Amino acid sequence: MPNTSTRPLGGRVVADIADLANDRAQWHLDLALAARKPAPVRVSLEECVDCDEPISQARRLAAPGCMRCTDCQVLNEKEGARHAR
């Protein structure tokens, strides 16, 4: 049961309308989250797609699905940020 606050009103105890709305919103959110599919497992590349240098094991473990070495990823993100302006 959700933690809904109550208050007396006309000899009855009623729930606060905001709490009821929050409970309903939480119920919808819980349903949507439960219906989500798990994120696909992506395999990191062993060589960078930009410079063909090996991608370190540490980076491949830290960023599953990575396609670039750290240096090329930094450059790629800087270029992306520049084009986003």
Ligand SMILES: [Zn+2]
């Ligand atoms: Zn690279």
